[in-house]
Amino acid sequence: MAFVSALLMLLPVAWSCIPQKADYVMVSCFPNAIIANVPECPYGWEIEHLSLGGVCYNGIHSPGYYRFIIPDLTPKNHSYCGTQSEYIPGKDPKYIFYNSIVSNDTSLTVRNQPVNYTFSCTYRAAYLVNNAVFSQRVATVYVNNGSLGTFRSQLSMNVFTNSKFLYAKDAPYVIDTSEIGSEVFIGIEAKGLSNRFKVVINNCWATPSPYSTDRKRWSLIIKSCSSDNTVTIFENAKDSRSMFKFNSFRFQRQEKVSTVWLHCEVQVCDGERITCQPSPCSVRSLPSDVDPNGGILTAEFHIKGRVNRGIFMTEINKE
Template sequence: SDVILVYCYPKTIITRIPECPYGWEVNQLALGGVCYNGIHDSGYYQFIIPDLSPKNKSYCGTQSEFKNPVYHFYNSIVSNDSSIIVKSQPVNYSFSCTYNANYLVNQAAFDQRYVFWECSSPCFQHRISLIQKLCYILRVATVHVKNGSSGSFESQLSLNFYSNAKFSSIKEAPFIVETSEIGSDIFAGVEAKGLSDRFKVVLNNCWATPSSEYFYQIHWPLITKGCATDNSILVHENGKTSRATFQFNAFRFRNIPKLSKVWLHCETHVCDSEKFSCPV
């Protein structure tokens, strides 16, 4: 009777206790002392907090607090008998769920490739002599998606590309950026799906590297402390909704190997808008 199972999902908390703890029936147990919403399920009594941000701000007495960098949600299942005498030992099953607020989201962005062609006609104004006369075409090419982060919300976060500044259509990966398109706009964003409405996505820092290592010495900062690092970068939304979006110009790193990738990295904060002013 002293066992409690707690499942902490990104938006929902499910708690299960063995049936008939100390003789109590499910209709005598209350979530937060106020909600008699338990159900009998396969030898357990199950109680559900369906949304961490209900309209009345607290579902059945659920309390929350933020101890940087972790969110804590608390509640309990207690016995409540309105009869004159109590024949069973009172019970109080307290439980909590913790959620990390900060994540590092990584994405492999561009393949950088040099493609050589035999020159029957000029393809650039200059030519390169190797064993035979050749000219080269540079492509900033295929975009691959690889999301990564840490903590309880990690499966809900993704870094996506979009077709335009409306951010209404996700651009399928991979896609190719031709040489003539260097300097054109690339639209990107970090989105959290399936979280409670109270949580907003904030981009603290975003940068690009020619390596999957986020701390690689060669890097180009895009967003620093929530702000664009230069006039070629535009932050559209940050901390207002479950998605933060920005755009930057297509580029390439100089003096790279014949084939390499450019990686994007974003330090992302999931902000509780019920407790903090989230927009940066």
């Protein structure tokens, strides 16, 4: 009996998680952080055997995924958990941040396929004093195991000519003051992904500055619901493209402001794992504040022409 017990101790330990063939990493590029997710138990690896940059074993187990976070993108602190950055100068300077999620097991024998999820985020870099301020027009992308991800072409927000959403207009979109109140058609599309992934618009709002955190804002979509009857959502979370329209406007008491920035907080949802469709708006109340938790896309609108006081004025705050 003692011999049998010793033999059992030498047998491979059964997996405590269900191994998955995880051949992609899901990366969200935020202005101040990068979040990378891999399906849980990739090729049989537990979360304590996966490290960020081969340095930090700081993964978090979220439903269906292992999550790794890079919370600081300051170039001076580019070495966070093995994160590396590259500055590309030119007329449109950029920063590229690189890192990877790798497997590491110190046991005598390794019975799982090694994994190395290498990913990157590319940001436009504008300079204020000596600090880099990052802007990006993307949210989430899926890249293959071991490959670098480029994000600008994966998820985009465009202005279209009409409700058929066939032809996109050139950016930045120009609105003449005589056209204030006209309909603006917005389409957000993910390219290069399989049909299982759906684009979900969570929140959209406009600001008189390029900063999405500006306290002066006008909400258009809140928790996937239209904020009022001037906003119409055509499709959301059903396919790789979500679409809506709103009536153009300008901000009150901002006569010198010739640009309005539209921000949309977007997520890419895995339809095979969870239900992507938001609950009906008629059965839930809308909060007054926007609380983004997904990647943020930004579009620029130029208001052209002279504005007279008292004309085309829009209240900023919604109660």
